Amino acid sequence: MTDKAVTEMSFEEAMAALESVVTQLERGEVALEQSIALYERGAALKAHCAAKLKSAEEKVELIRAAEGRATGTTPVEGM
Numbered sequence: 829m830t831d832k833a834v835t836e837m838s839f840e841e842a843m844a845a846l847e848s849v850v851t852q853l854e855r856g857e858v859a860l861e862q863s864i865a866l867y868e869r870g871a872a873l874k875a876h877c878a879a880k881l882k883s884a885e886e887k888v889e890l891i892r893a894a895e896g897r898a899t900g901t902t903p904v905e906g907m
Contacts, residue, residue, distance in 0.1 A: 834872045839880040846873040 834842065849870040852858055858866065 834869070834876045837873075837876065839877060839884075842873050842876050842880070846870055846877065849873065 832841070834845075837845065849866050853863060853866055853870070
């Protein structure tokens, strides 16, 4: 487990770290206290990734709006 702060990680770094956490927890080869610490870090990594994705989606929507293209989604009637 890296000591780098979650908030300083790029999306790709956080995803790789989250995959590592999940792998370690799935193996079940870590002590209870370490499992709890891993779970807490995993939750922080997941939240960080979600925030990064949301930010990226918002940037794409702004670009699309600036280009005059449709943004968001609209339900189709009758479906």
